[in-house]
Structures are given as structure tokens and as C-alpha cells.
Amino acid sequence: MAQSQGTEPERAAHNSATAFDEMLAELAERRQEFREQRYVSKDFVHRLKGLGLYRSATPERFGGQTMPPAEFLRKIERISAVDGSTGWVASFGSQLVYLGSLPLETQAKLYADGPDVVFAGALFPIQQATPTDRGFLISGRWKFASGCMAADIICVGIPGDDSTSGKPRGALVRPEDVQIVQDWDVVGMRGTGSFDVLADNVEVDREWTFIRGGEPVVDEPLYRYPAITYAAQSLSVVSAGVARAALDHAKEVGSGRGSITGAPKLADRAYYRAGIAEAEAVLRSARAYFYEAADEAWQTLVAGGLVSDEQNAHLRLSAAYLARTSSEVVHKVVSLSGTAAIYRDHPLQALLGDALVPQEHAFLSPAMYDAAGAVLMGRPPTVPAFR
Template sequence: MSATDVSGSAGSNGSNGSNGSGRDLRIDELTGAVLADHAAWNEANRRLAEGAMTALRDAGALRLLVPERAGGDEREFADMVANVREAALYDGAAAWVLMVLVGHSWMLGSMSEELQDEVYGVDPDAIVPGSLAPVGSATECDGGWLVDGRWPFTSGAVWGKWFLLGSQVLAEGKRPRLLHVVIPREDIEIDDNWYAIGLRGTGSCDVVAAGAFVPTHRTVDSGDLLGGRSVWSSRHRTSVYRTPVLPGLAVHVAAAALGLARAGLDDAADRLGTQDDRYMGSPKSRRPGLHMRLAESNTEVRSAELLIDDTLGLLRQAADGADSKQLRAQAKYQGSYAIELCRRALDRVTTAAGGRAVFDGSRLQQTFRDVTMASQHQVADLDTVGEAYGRTRLGMDPGAHPL
């Protein structure tokens, strides 16, 4: 295996639905204003307000990656990045929930057409929260599976009509078979336990299923789903559903982190540009140290943006047939590293912003907390994905880390 990085800088060939005239931006200033108006309510009530969810639906943002054959728009990952980033400028919780829901609709494109029609046939804006970690258990039965479990971090759970959940099929003496299932709301119990340092308005609480019957057509082998090799992923107008899921998810999370970092840096610049140092009696804006902090943080966020753009090119290549373990390792690491760059950028300016920035209601404080929380997502684990990527740079197999 070559130790040379894969280039992701090639332009789009249109195979993933590009319209050739820039990104398809659904979150305009009017929609953004509605999201901002509900941000405080979301934070206080630990879930997305009805008005915020309605704004996302009315903007058409929820159907960006719903398959066209099921009534959706089947756009590009780059359109998802643009819309999630834009939403985060107004409210991190709304952006995060949008990111999760668009991601799950994208993954349902790799499941059976019968399921796609079931979920989206009546409503192409159907809301599908979920938790991908295989923490549930599935037992085979006549016509399908009986599923039990408790799944944490189910963002937007209260709005769910269907739930995409990871499960294990246990067999004595064998490695568990991993299965992803889709379960309707009536078979799910929501445990309102979401109390967290950041992304408080996302309602990312636990959901529970007890002996829920899941017919076979609502399931997919996790290896096929995560690897972008489901038989259903190729039955679409575009190649976007053949994108490997785990590197793709890194870009999804990075999109939210990017918008939050931009919003936080804008607030920091406004704050530091107008405050006086109460002990020195001079404007904070005269401090050379603050100038350097802002310069470095802005450059880190710009670097994250460029990394995301390059990674989108890698994912497009993979979807169009040029897939490899090396490409996946690089793409997953670059997406994860973009998240880390956004976290570092906000940490640097928050440290310098002074005591008045730490109160609730401070946009800088909120974006710092939200990005800190986003950086805890499994796809942002730089130790594991860094090991895989580093091995490929030495011409080695990336190892057992999921890619």
C-alpha cells in the first residue's frame, strides 16, 4: 500500500447531485432568525422548540439527503455542510439536530426501498433520530427480529417518527453480528435524561425498546451500511449513498463544529473589540496577545474549512468507485482533525475573553460548550483514527479500527 496521501481536491463531476452553481443553501437569514429566536428556549428546555423544527422543515433542510426516489432532494454532502454550518451561526442545537437528521436520512438510502417508502412515502420530511452504536440486542424470530436495548445520545428524540438504532446479534462462541434496525415511535420509550455541558437544546436523551418486533425489510447488515456497499445504495440517481459512512459522519460533525466556531469567533471579536480592561484602564483591543490569539484561532478555523472541502473530495472519489482503506483513514482523520481545530480555536479565545464571557447568555460561552461537547463524539477520537491514518502513511494496513 502506498504511503502517499490521496488527493481530494478534484472538482465535482456532478455524480452526487451538484447543480454546478454553488451550494444549495436552505438556511437563509429569515430561517436563521427564527432559529436564533428559539435558541434560549432550546437551551432552557433541553430540546428543540417546535418553532425551530418547523423552520428547518419549511426551509426544506430536512430532505437534503433523502433519496430522490422517496420524494427527497438527494443533494451533495457539500450542501449538507453548507446548511449545517449556516444553522450553527444562529443556534448550535438546531444545527446539531439538523446534522443528525440529515445524516440518518442519508443512511436510510442504503436500506430497502420498502423501508424508504414506508418512512418517506407520506412525508419526505419525516424525522428519524437514532443512535448508531450497537448497544441493543436483536434475536431472530419469524419474519424478522425482536430488539431490546437502551440507546444514549439520541438527538431530537422527542420529534422522532422512526428511530435508526444499532444492535448486536449474539451467538455463543462467535463474534456478534452487527445489525442496524429502524423502529417506529410507538415501539420506543423516551427517557428524558439529557443534562449535559453542551448542546443542551438537542434533546439527546436515551431511548428504550423492549421486545420490539422489526421485520426484515427494516434492517440492514451494519457492515454493508457502514461500508457503503449495501445492494440498495446503488439504486439511486447519484452515488452519494455509496459514500463510506464513518468518514462521512466525521464530516457531518465537523460541519456543525465549523459553524459554531465561526459564530464564537465573531462574538469574541465583537467582545474584545469593545471591552475595557478594568485594571489597566485601557481598551482590550490594544493588547498584542489578543491580536495573536484571534489571528491564530481564525486561521485554525479557516484550515478546518479547507480540510473539510478536501475531505468532501475524498468521499466523492470513494462513492464513485475509487474507495480504499487508505482513503477512508485519511478522510476520517481529516474530518476529525477539523473538529479538533475548531475546539482549539474557541478554547484559545474563550480563555482570553474575561469573566464577563462566562455567563449564560454569552454566545461565546455557549459555542465553546457546544464545540467541546461535539468533540466528544466517537468520530472525533483522534487517538484511534490517528493511529489508523498514521499506519497508512507508513505503508501499513490501518488495522482493526472501523473505517
């Protein structure tokens, strides 16, 4: 009789890795479908749920299975290397930490049907809300609700008050209570479904509102990891996956056919070899800094400490640097690839558009360099919501 291979945890890990690889294979077949319809289909998001991505940040007391940030980020990077849009949508699995400041009774209701909750956020522009006996009556239109077509809960932004120190509130609404306006028409991250959300006199109970980055009531290590910082990292790492796809394409194509002009293959040209090698080194260096900062912060928390302001500055700085570096890597690959890359249907064109988007996010803007530098020099950060 054949003996089973490995221990039960080893078999479970193998099965999980196999399921992840099978998901990536399906994604490679369906990414064009997602780009054309401009959102990731709900059935595929359900498959991501099955891989644990949407319970990785759910509180363990509500059935969550905590995934260390670096582990989660590596999974998002792998997905993004196949399709940046799907990586972007999957990255929102980390953002349930935003909801850690909700009353525990509200969180119990949120996770009543299970720990796999798909969260979509459309916080801005902040829209007016009328106070009621129960909470707030909200109306307005909010932008950039990435992943809303498959969301279980959607966050929209309303003004804060004295109790929030002026910070805006996030109000949680069910998808069936709002209208999704499919207006997403962009050159990059086309499949994220970052549509507008429209509400008309929807009443939200006060206990279903929260302050983004507010003090959590959940006492678990992941909920002591800076929430806004984790969101920034989750979006940044998408760009690293896109850059990896561009470099893999460059190495594959470089060894292919020669130029139509009779010139040598790309891989036989010194400038191409040197340029791709340099881009490879630059990307790997930025990734090393990024993951080093994430691992260091997590180990501090696991040991019972708190993430310091300096550690948080490195988390924010490495995330902004990775997004910008990854975009530069994709641009470098395109510039080295000759006239083939100028055609609209060339694979690098989709990657070029996808690489543009993460660095444009407010969490990853050039302002993060100044803010991080200020903290590293013992001064307050120069931007709000830095931690």
C-alpha cells in the same frame, strides 16, 4: 412594466437563500428556548424540513434532492454558528445514507409519505433481541438519541449474527412504539435532545433492520460516499460553526468598552489581536482541508469512480482535526477574554460547552489519527467502522 430579475433557477436560488437567512434569524431568537427545554422543538425541525435538509440524502428515486456533501456541510456549519445544538440535530439529515442497505420495498414504505424523513439514532449500547418468525423482539435502553423528540424514525442497536459478519444491526422503530426518557443533562449541546430510548417487547420485522455501513442497494453517487465517514463529517462541522461564533464574538467585543480596571480595550492589546488572528488562521486552515477532502471525494464519485481508501483516510482525518481544532479555538478565545468570560451567563460559556462535545464523539476521537495514518502508509485502519 417591470421585468422579472434573473432566470427561474436564479430566482429559486435567491428565494431559497432568503428562506435560509430567515430561519437563522428565528433560530437566534429561539436558541435559548431549545437549550432550556433540552431539545429543538418539532415545529422548528419542520421548518428545517422545508429547507430541504431532510431530503438531501433521501434516494432520488423516492423524491430526494441530492445535495453534494460539501454543500450540505456548509449549511450545517452556518446553522451551528447560530446554535450548535440545532446544527447537530440538522446534521442528521445526512444520515439517511445509513438506510441505503434496507430492501427497496422497505425504503418505499419509509418514504411513502414524502422524502423528508427525520432520522434519530441510538445504536448503543447494543441490547439483546429475541428472534421471531417475522424478525426480532427487542427490549432495552439505548443512549444518545439526538433529535428523537421530532424524529419520524428511530434506530436502536441489536446484535448481529453470521449474516452480518458480526457487525451489529440497526433496528428501525416508530417513536410511538418506544418511550423517550428525558435524562439529557449536560454542559454542551444541551438542546440536542439526546435522550435515552426505552423499548419493552417491541417486534421489528427483519426487513426493517440493517447493518450500519452495509452495502447499499441504491445506486446513486451519494450512496457510494462512505456512510460512516459522512456521519463523522456532519458532526465535526458543527464544531466549526461554534468556533466561528466564538471568533465573531471576540472581534465584536474586542472593539467594545475598556476594562473595569481602566486597562485598554481588548482590541488595543497586542496579545489579544495576535491571539485572535492566530485562531482565525488555524480555523480557516482546518476548514480548508476539511472541505477540500469532501470536494475531492465527491468529484471522484460524480466522475463515476469510487472513493479510495486514501481519500477516505483524508475525510476521516480532516473531520477529526477540524473538531479538535475548533475546540481549541474556542478555548483560545476564552483564555484571551479576561474575567468577563468566567460568568455562567456569558455567551462564551455556552460556546465552550458546545465545542467540547463533537471531539468527544467516537467518530472524531484521537484514535482517528492513528487509523488514518495507518491507511496513508498502506496498512489496514486500526479502528473498526473506519469507512
